[in-house]
Amino acid sequence: MDEIKSIIHLIIGFLVLFICLIAGRLLASIIPGLLSPSVIGMIIFFLLLKTGLVNDKYVRKTSLFFVNNLVLFFLPPLVGIVLIDFNSIYGQLPAIIISAAISTILVMVVTGRLSEKYIENNN
Amino acid sequence: MIIENRILAEIAFASLTVLAYILSNFIYKKSKSLIFHPVFTSLITILLMLKLVNISPNEYVDNNKAMRFLLDISVVALGYLLYEHYDLLKQNLKAILFSQFIGSVVGILSVTLIAYLLGADNRMIATLAPKSVTTPIAVGLSADNGGFVPITVSIVILCGIFGAISGPFILKWFKITHPLSKGIALGSSSHGIGTSKAVEMGLKEGAAGGVSIAITGVFTSILIKILSFFLS
Numbered sequence: 001m002d003e004i005k006s007i008i009h010l011i012i013g014f015l016v017l018f019i020c021l022i023a024g025r026l027l028a029s030i031i032p033g034l035l036s037p038s039v040i041g042m043i044i045f046f047l048l049l050k051t052g053l054v055n056d057k058y059v060r061k062t063s064l065f066f067v068n069n070l071v072l073f074f075l076p077p078l079v080g081i082v083l084i085d086f087n088s089i090y091g092q093l094p095a096i097i098i099s100a101a102i103s104t105i106l107v108m109v110v111t112g113r114l115s116e117k118y119i120e121n122n123n
Numbered sequence: 124m125i126i127e128n129r130i131l132a133e134i135a136f137a138s139l140t141v142l143a144y145i146l147s148n149f150i151y152k153k154s155k156s157l158i159f160h161p162v163f164t165s166l167i168t169i170l171l172m173l174k175l176v177n178i179s180p181n182e183y184v185d186n187n188k189a190m191r192f193l194l195d196i197s198v199v200a201l202g203y204l205l206y207e208h209y210d211l212l213k214q215n216l217k218a219i220l221f222s223q224f225i226g227s228v229v230g231i232l233s234v235t236l237i238a239y240l241l242g243a244d245n246r247m248i249a250t251l252a253p254k255s256v257t258t259p260i261a262v263g264l265s266a267d268n269g270g271f272v273p274i275t276v277s278i279v280i281l282c283g284i285f286g287a288i289s290g291p292f293i294l295k296w297f298k299i300t301h302p303l304s305k306g307i308a309l310g311s312s313s314h315g316i317g318t319s320k321a322v323e324m325g326l327k328e329g330a331a332g333g334v335s336i337a338i339t340g341v342f343t344s345i346l347i348k349i350l351s352f353f354l355s
Contacts, residue, residue, distance in 0.1 A: 018196065036267065042337065067197070075143070075165050076187035079170065079183055082170060082180050098241060100278050103255070113297060119215065
């Protein structure tokens with residue numbers, strides 16, 4: 001019985017995510033602008049959970065499955081890397097690596113220090 | 124070899140992808156080293172398998188619409204992280220929102236400016252701009268602005284790994300000691316891979332990392348849209 005229940009939860013969870021994505025696409029086409037359809041879908045999903053319109057026990061399993069296996073779903077676009085003409089971007093490799101590395105450290109330090117300051121001031 | 128039937132091709136390529144992913148995860152769990160991150164081993168496995176049956180990678184990339192759809196679904200699922208850690212978000216709302224907003228601004232401006240100064244072209248800059256956000260969101264942002272999506276994916280992952288490895292030292296060096304700040308720093312700069320490092324440090328760190336993935340994703344999306352509006 002428990003197995004059937006968990007399969008039903010997985011399916012309900014998927015349907016809820018699907019509906020949120022469709023709603024996100026609709027909203028994105030009505031109000032063209034700031035956010036991509038899937039990010040709008042994410043916000044709708046959060047609001048549905050927060051307002052209690054969707055009970056978290058039905059979506060927990062499916063959501064965590066997707067969150068824990070993100071890598072699986074972006075493998076196809078990644079494979080496109082072998083289709084890129086590397087001769088055309090070879091000269092830009094130093095720019096790519098240096099900018100990405102420095103920026104990653106900057107973001108880490110800035111967000112870490114700022115939040116630390118805020119938390120210290122509050123306590 | 125070319126598979127004529129599109130639906131059959133979708134099913135075959137999706138199965139191939141899942142198979143490569145399961146295998147790579149197995150290797151990663153055994154090795155416990157970020158060098159064997161499933162993303163690289165999966166990529167190599169998929170390419171080898173395609174070579175073996177003589178299918179061009181082009182064919183594979185073009186016939187993976189179902190996976191592309193699931194990628195969008197996985198972005199929606201990130202909303203669950205916000206819900207799960209809502210209390211933490213609410214109690215530290217200002218600290219989290221403020222630091223993430225400034226972090227997103229700094230992330231986009233620093234990577235685009237440095238890349239520009241070092242001679243990257245516009246297309247490469249669009250490719251790099253979303254480098255701090257979780258891959259499924261970065262894919263959309265890069266594609267919208269004409270970037271090289273596969274390079275975006277690679278750079279996002281590499282930044283994640285770089286952040287996760289260098290993170291503990293940088294946090295120490297800059298005296299970032301509060302559990303929430305550690306999680307925020309790792310999640311904002313190196314998304315899911317950084318957050319997995321934060322999870323190792325503790326529950327609070329991991330939760331803050333999870334919240335940061337979602338919030339940084341939203342802020343960066345908005346900022347890149349605004350930036351591309353003014354630049355176009």
